[in-house]
Amino acid sequence: MKSTPRSQQVSIRPARAGDVAALAEIDRRSFRHEGEIFNASRIRRLLANPRAMAFVAEGGKAPLGWAVGLTRTTAGGLHGRLYGVAVDPAARGLGLGRRLTEKVLSALARRGCRRLALEVRIDNEVAIALYQSLGFEPAESIRDYYARGVHALRMRRES
Numbered sequence: 001m002k003s004t005p006r007s008q009q010v011s012i013r014p015a016r017a018g019d020v021a022a023l024a025e026i027d028r029r030s031f032r033h034e035g036e037i038f039n040a041s042r043i044r045r046l047l048a049n050p051r052a053m054a055f056v057a058e059g060g061k062a063p064l065g066w067a068v069g070l071t072r073t074t075a076g077g078l079h080g081r082l083y084g085v086a087v088d089p090a091a092r093g094l095g096l097g098r099r100l101t102e103k104v105l106s107a108l109a110r111r112g113c114r115r116l117a118l119e120v121r122i123d124n125e126v127a128i129a130l131y132q133s134l135g136f137e138p139a140e141s142i143r144d145y146y147a148r149g150v151h152a153l154r155m156r157r158e159s
């Protein structure tokens with residue numbers, strides 16, 4: 001029987017190149033729509049991107065979840081984007097999604113991001129509840145963001 005790790009036994013660490021295949025597998029198991037999934041080559045590019053910060057939840061041999069943020073320089077200053085978070089279905093409900101998201105948000109804040117944004121599938125109630133509990137507010141809906149008929153909600157937070 002597969003054992004479920006307790007959240008306290010799980011550490012959050014920066015993602016590294018050797019994690020790519022495992023993170024792509026977590027995304028494949030986590031999302032219904034192709035447009036939401038980061039595949040291995042996209043993850044590889046993200047991990048090499050100096051504007052990205054990615055973290056992994058590790059509780060045994062394989063990563064249990066991951067999250068990534070991006071910075072963006074705008075005329076109004078440095079903005080941050082929570083770009084993705086996914087927890088393996090077998091490890092959900094243990095607080096890992098919250099810990100990973102908080103880790104990315106504090107890394108973005110440390111880099112100097114004052115305004116934060118994210119996009120989430122408009123019917124993803126679990127993720128929206130998580131983001132609202134972290135201070136994000138619905139800003140606008142974006143039609144066909146992930147694919148035709150798969151709309152997104154953009155949420156924002158002043159950090």
Ligand SMILES: CC(C)(COP(=O)(O)OP(=O)(O)OC[C@H]1O[C@@H](n2cnc3c(N)ncnc32)[C@H](O)[C@@H]1OP(=O)(O)O)[C@@H](O)C(=O)NCCC(=O)NCCS
Binds near residue numbers: 083095125126127
């Ligand atoms: C969204 C996701 C990352 C949450 O990860 P998780 O580790 O299960 O979440 P946590 O245990 O940290 O719970 C965080 C919050 O999420 C919400 N949540 C978690 N499980 C929930 C459930 N079954 N029903 C309703 N809300 C739930 C709650 O607001 C919870 O806060 P609480 O602990 O104060 O109750 C996870 O469900 C997932 O990977 N989903 C598929 C991928 C995805 O949708 N990613 C986000 C889109 S960008």
